[in-house]
Amino acid sequence: MSIADSPTMRRRKLFKGLSASSAIRIGGGLLAVIVFVAIFAPWLASHDPIAQDLGKRMVPPFWYPGSDPAHLLGTDHLGRDYLARLLHGARVSLLIGLGVTLCAGFIGTMLGLAAGYFGGRTDMLISFIVTTRLSLPIVLVALAAVALGGASLKTLAIVLSLLLWDRFAVVVRAAAQSLRSREFVQATQSFGASHLYIMLHGILPNLRNTLIVVATLEIANVILLEAALSFLGLGAQPPTPSWGLMIAEGREHILFDPWLIALPGAGLCLLILAVNLLGDGVRDALDERRP
Amino acid sequence: MLPFLARRLIVAALVALAVSAVAFGLMFVSGDPAVVLAGQAGRAQDVELVRQAYGLDRPIPLQFLSWIGNAFAGNFGTSLYFNLPVAPIIAERLSVTLVLGSAAFLLALVVAVPLGILASLRPGGTIDRIALMLAVLGQAIPSFWLGLILIVVFGVWYGLVPISGTESWQGYILPVVVLSYYAMPALMRLTRAGMIDVLTADYIRTARAKGASQPRVLLVHALRNAVLPLVSLAAVQFGLMLSGSIVIESVFAINGLGRLAWESLLRSDLPVVQAIILILSLIYVTLTTMADLINAWLDPRLRSA
Numbered sequence: 376m377s378i379a380d381s382p383t384m385r386r387r388k389l390f391k392g393l394s395a396s397s398a399i400r401i402g403g404g405l406l407a408v409i410v411f412v413a414i415f416a417p418w419l420a421s422h423d424p425i426a427q428d429l430g431k432r433m434v435p436p437f438w439y440p441g442s443d444p445a446h447l448l449g450t451d452h453l454g455r456d457y458l459a460r461l462l463h464g465a466r467v468s469l470l471i472g473l474g475v476t477l478c479a480g481f482i483g484t485m486l487g488l489a490a491g492y493f494g495g496r497t498d499m500l501i502s503f504i505v506t507t508r509l510s511l512p513i514v515l516v517a518l519a520a521v522a523l524g525g526a527s528l529k530t531l532a533i534v535l536s537l538l539l540w541d542r543f544a545v546v547v548r549a550a551a552q553s554l555r556s557r558e559f560v561q562a563t564q565s566f567g568a569s570h571l572y573i574m575l576h577g578i579l580p581n582l583r584n585t586l587i588v589v590a591t592l593e594i595a596n597v598i599l600l601e602a603a604l605s606f607l608g609l610g611a612q613p614p615t616p617s618w619g620l621m622i623a624e625g626r627e628h629i630l631f632d633p634w635l636i637a638l639p640g641a642g643l644c645l646l647i648l649a650v651n652l653l654g655d656g657v658r659d660a661l662d663e664r665r666p
Numbered sequence: 667m668l669p670f671l672a673r674r675l676i677v678a679a680l681v682a683l684a685v686s687a688v689a690f691g692l693m694f695v696s697g698d699p700a701v702v703l704a705g706q707a708g709r710a711q712d713v714e715l716v717r718q719a720y721g722l723d724r725p726i727p728l729q730f731l732s733w734i735g736n737a738f739a740g741n742f743g744t745s746l747y748f749n750l751p752v753a754p755i756i757a758e759r760l761s762v763t764l765v766l767g768s769a770a771f772l773l774a775l776v777v778a779v780p781l782g783i784l785a786s787l788r789p790g791g792t793i794d795r796i797a798l799m800l801a802v803l804g805q806a807i808p809s810f811w812l813g814l815i816l817i818v819v820f821g822v823w824y825g826l827v828p829i830s831g832t833e834s835w836q837g838y839i840l841p842v843v844v845l846s847y848y849a850m851p852a853l854m855r856l857t858r859a860g861m862i863d864v865l866t867a868d869y870i871r872t873a874r875a876k877g878a879s880q881p882r883v884l885l886v887h888a889l890r891n892a893v894l895p896l897v898s899l900a901a902v903q904f905g906l907m908l909s910g911s912i913v914i915e916s917v918f919a920i921n922g923l924g925r926l927a928w929e930s931l932l933r934s935d936l937p938v939v940q941a942i943i944l945i946l947s948l949i950y951v952t953l954t955t956m957a958d959l960i961n962a963w964l965d966p967r968l969r970s971a
Contacts, residue, residue, distance in 0.1 A: 503680065503681070507681050507684040507688070509902075510947045510950045510951050510954070511685060511688060513909070514909060515909055515939075516688070516943060518928065519931055519943065520692065522932070523695040595805075602811075603913050607916060608932070622810070626814065629814060629817070629818060630822055633815075636815070637815065640807075640811035644806050644807055644808070645806075648802070648803070651806060655802070
């Protein structure tokens with residue numbers, strides 16, 4: 376009896392299988408709700424997220440005494456409806472997360488493909504660029520670039536896109552290296568196909584699963600960075616309803632109204648948790664299918 | 667070993683050079699550095715004056731060479747805000763960040779490695795499931811938010827710790843906890859995965875067969891091999907902690923390197939920001955190079971790679 380057939384191994388696999396699929400279900404469900412909220416935020420929220428009502432400032436949410444039924448989750452220091460801001464905040468996080476991951480994923484995939492497929496000097500050069508990028512203190516470089524380029528969500532998105540391609544490059548490089556010598560790639564070469572054609576039509580389609588997993592986990596990373604940079608004042612600018620910025624704005628009132636920071640933070644936690652669960656679940660599920 | 671050492675050091679030196687180029691190049695992100703240095707009130711003749719005073723009228727490669735030459739001699743220029751040399755300002759703040767980062771790093775190791783070993787003993791068991799669940803939850807909490815929540819709970823509601831500053835050692839408790847928890851999931855997962863791999867190896871069965879006790883098998887036989895990937899990850903995590911402390915330092919109002927960088931950015935004090943980026947990158951390069959050398963020392967097979 377080989378080790379793989381032993382009952383303990385089988386039980387482990389079963390457990391892992393169960394946990395992977397339930398992770399996908401919980402993470403995917405949660406993410407679907409957040410995406411729904413983000414898309415339909417203007418219709419779900421009864422207030423404008425940036426409309427101020429200075430007569431109704433710092434109204435507490437419904438579980439505190441003195442709450443206002445018109446503002447379920449209260450209002451902030453400028454009298455803006457907190458529920459509307461939270462719902463619209465999901466939009467900012469998701470848009471930045473998806474947009475930056477797509478751009479960074481494109482850069483990283485191209486670099487990784489070239490490095491893995493050509494090998495030799497190309498590989499040395501690209502690996503060197505990756506090592507250099509990994510050696511840079513990412514939060515600080517992003518902060519500096521955003522500060523110098525003029526703080527806004529657009530600058531932030533561009534800077535993060537130019538910085539966060541490293542994981543894509545590393546993973547794609549390794550995968551392309553192992554595919555390069557496979558028969559079907561060599562066959563395509565013998566037909567006289569161009570390098571670009573082989574990379575895009577021969578190798579890239581085989582990397583789909585890997586890319587999905589990396590992209591999912593990278594989205595969570597981007598969302599956290601956007602929140603941190605906006606929190607430090609060098610990302611989304613007022614009055615944009617970004618969760619990170621809302622936490623920064625609520626910070627002055629932390630002594631008496633901690634719910635102002637608790638709510639956007641909880642939104643961030645739920646979103647990251649959903650994305651990570653989904654990513655981990657998909658990775659485990661794909662791992663098991665591998666022979 | 668010697669050729670390996672030489673090759674590794676040459677790569678490290680080249681990376682250090684490339685990193686310096688990035689730190690130097692930041693000056694040009696906003697366009698003309700002389701305009702930034704002259705400030706918002708700067709008139710055209712002021713800009714011209716600044717350009718000559720800072721040598722910005724020279725060719726860029728020459729500027730880079732003189733900047734990097736000075737930097738490696740320990741001269742990072744003059745802070746525009748303090749009007750003092752950058753190096754001593756940074757040295758003072760770096761020690762605070764190093765204390766914070768080292769303490770957080772030790773705490774992360776002390777919690778994550780034993781937890782990973784315990785989880786690896788019974789994959790899928792209760793401890794394993796709790797540890798993995800904690801890891802997933804831990805990675806979902808933004809550190810700056812956790813910091814603020816802990817300040818509210820332990821500083822404001824219970825009054826157990828000071829809510830900001832590092833006048834007393836108690837001021838370090840919350841920042842160290844917050845900075846360390848973010849590295850724990852990765853360290854724990856890697857320890858667990860490494861131990862699970864190693865524990866099924868034949869030589870572990872041999873060790874058990876000759877009557878070695880469970881602690882001896884785990885700590886002497888298994889951990890030594892499982893720890894190899896951990897050395898690299900630990901170096902990376904320590905580097906990330908030092909640069910990631912920028913957020914934590916601003917939450918807890920700690921006068922470390924990160925807070926200095928942030929404040930310098932807000933007041934456009936570029937020489938300080940460049941120096942901090944360069945120093946943090948060099949620390950990271952040193953750490954990862956050391957990790958590679960330690961790994962090569964632990965596992966001779968890696969020396970040929």
